Every structure is written in C-alpha cells, then in structure tokens.
Amino acid sequence: MGYGPCRTPYRPATLPEFTLISDRLWKPFWKDEEMPDWSQIKGLLFDKDGTLIDFFATWIPAYCMAADRIAQQAGKPDAANAMLLATGYNRPEDYLRPDSALAGGTNQELIDIWRKVLGTVAPENMEAIALATFTEHAAHEVLPTADMPMLCGRLREKGFTLGIATNDDLETASWTADYLKISHHMAFVTGADAGHGGKPGPGMGLAFCAETGLSPHEVAMVGDSAADSQMARAAGFGAAIGVCTGAAPEEVLRPHFDVVLDSVALLPNLLWNEMLSQDYCVKSESASSSFS
Numbered sequence: 001m002g003y004g005p006c007r008t009p010y011r012p013a014t015l016p017e018f019t020l021i022s023d024r025l026w027k028p029f030w031k032d033e034e035m036p037d038w039s040q041i042k043g044l045l046f047d048k049d050g051t052l053i054d055f056f057a058t059w060i061p062a063y064c065m066a067a068d069r070i071a072q073q074a075g076k077p078d079a080a081n082a083m084l085l086a087t088g089y090n091r092p093e094d095y096l097r098p099d100s101a102l103a104g105g106t107n108q109e110l111i112d113i114w115r116k117v118l119g120t121v122a123p124e125n126m127e128a129i130a131l132a133t134f135t136e137h138a139a140h141e142v143l144p145t146a147d148m149p150m151l152c153g154r155l156r157e158k159g160f161t162l163g164i165a166t167n168d169d170l171e172t173a174s175w176t177a178d179y180l181k182i183s184h185h186m187a188f189v190t191g192a193d194a195g196h197g198g199k200p201g202p203g204m205g206l207a208f209c210a211e212t213g214l215s216p217h218e219v220a221m222v223g224d225s226a227a228d229s230q231m232a233r234a235a236g237f238g239a240a241i242g243v244c245t246g247a248a249p250e251e252v253l254r255p256h257f258d259v260v261l262d263s264v265a266l267l268p269n270l271l272w273n274e275m276l277s278q279d280y281c282v283k284s285e286s287a288s289s290s291f292s
Contacts, residue, residue: 036220036239036258038271043219044155045188045208045237047199048166048173050224050246051264052180054143055103056096062137063102063110064091066130070114073129074121083114096247103247104199104225106167106192107131135172142179145245146265152185158272161212163188165204167227170194187212199227205235222264224248229256241270 049055063084071080084091087110088100096102101109111130115122123129152162162185166173170191177183188211190196196203209216220239221232224246232240242257243264244250253260259270268274 038239041218041220041238041271042159043161043163043208043212043214044267045163045165045205045219045221046264047221047223047225047228047246048164048168048176050103051222051228051243052145052148052164052182053176054145055224055246057143058137058141059102059134060089060096061141062134063087063089065137066133067114069133070123070126070129071118073123073126074118076118076121079118083117086117087113098248098252099226100247104167104227106198107134107169108192131169135175142176144180145243145263148180148182149185151265151267152182154268155271156185160271161187161214163190163208163212165190165199165208165221165231167192167198200230200234202231202234202236205231205237209235222267224253226252226256241267 046052049059064080067080067083068077071077071083081091084102087105088097088102089095101113107127107130111127114130115126118126155162162182164173164177164186165188168191170189170193173189173191174183177186177189183189188208190204190207192198192204194204196207198204205216205219205221208214209219216236217238219235219237220241221228221235221237222241222243223229223231224243225248229240229242231237239259240257242253242260243262244253244260245263250260261267261270
C-alpha cells in the first residue's frame, strides 16, 4: 500500500459537505450480508486517536518529537527520520502509510520497531522517553473532531451506552476523556495495557460488553482504521462505522466498514436520521474535506 497524504491539522468539512457524505453507504463489512439494522444498536465503542481527536494535529508532532529525543539520547540524531519511516511516516514528504504502526499500532509495537532501527545504541529508557513526550504533547495539542460534550450528550439522551477502546494506554485514554469533558458519558474506557489485549483482537470489545451487559450484536465500533473493524468482526459486533478523521483515506476504509462517515459528528444522521446541526462540528476558519 502506498503512502497517503498527511494533513496537519485536519479541519472538518462545512455543513453541506457533511450532509452529502452522510448519505454515502459503502461496501458491507461482512460480505453477502445486508446493511446493519441501526435500530438494533444500543452501544457505541469509540476508538480514540483519529476518531474522537484529530490524529495528525495531535500525534504526528508528538511522534516526531519522541523520535528526535530518543535518537539524540542514542547519539544518532540523524536516525530519527529512519525510525519514523520504519513505523510508517515519511517526515521529509509529510506522508503517513495508513496501515502502519504509527497509524494503528500500540505504543509497545512502536517502541519495538524503533529499538530495532537503533540496534545496540538504543537507550534503555526509550519507552519512558516516548511516553513522557506523548503525555507532554497531548496536554497541549488535542484537537477534537466534533463538539464532544454535545455529541455524547445527545447520544446518551437517545439511549446509547458509550465507551472508548484505544491501542494507546489506559492512562492517556482516561486523560483524553477528561480533557474532552466526556468522562461522565462513558460507561467503559480501556487501553491496550489494561489486560484485554490490543486491536485487532476482540478483547477490548468483549470487555465493553461484559461491563455494560450488552450483547456483541448490539454494539457498533466507531474507528478510523482497519484494526477497528477487525476488532468488531472478531468480537461479533453488530456493525463497524468508519470515520475519515484519522490516518486512512476514505478509499482505504470502504472495504472494511459498513459505512464511512466524514466524522463522528454525523452519527445522529446515521443512527436516527437527525439532520446534522452545525453545532456538532468543530468550528474552524478554513474547512476542507479529508484526503480530497
């Protein structure tokens, strides 16, 4: 798979573009089956990066900073670009591969690849350097993909049970929910280090069901990568909803998801045919569609 364009930051589309995109229903996730009956969906399990928060604006600068610091610590500052490239990001060209470790892997997978690139000079504390950098950066650069308190509040009013499942760590996931002011809307928050395994395995999805009492077929996964849809399939979820606010462009998401939306702001349109309110969208001075 080739590289896809990386835009930092992503800016949500204008209202007319949102409305048009909401009517596009893509290739079914499960072959030879009909589109899911959305009226049967009672729970929504959200990915974090690229779904609730803009992936590029939040994380690409953090990954670059972490690679620079680790390479400097190793005495090989010029190796930073090679570290990033090995995990899917071409910094000189500002391109990210949608199926890469940076796009959908766990922090541990990222560190393991960087360690191989550096070899014997890899710092023993490189994981601590990376995690400290991610935490430091996220505290200042988180950009939500919609008005999250309003959106989650509306979903809860309609009776949906909400949760977050990320390949990031649990501490960062919980911090992000607090930062976005949606913690009180979440029945379940987990990360890849919480004992359920990472995506694309089914563990986090099944843990959400166990915590909430929902059956897997009553849950839809909402995410921005194939790993999210694969987790939905492995857990037996009723649906997989893709969003274009992450690393993968629309055409990459289509084969994996029941429907691909421009962002989570369109969920009211999809789930109960509510006309999209501009209030759900993140306001910006300039708007553009992702990966146009």
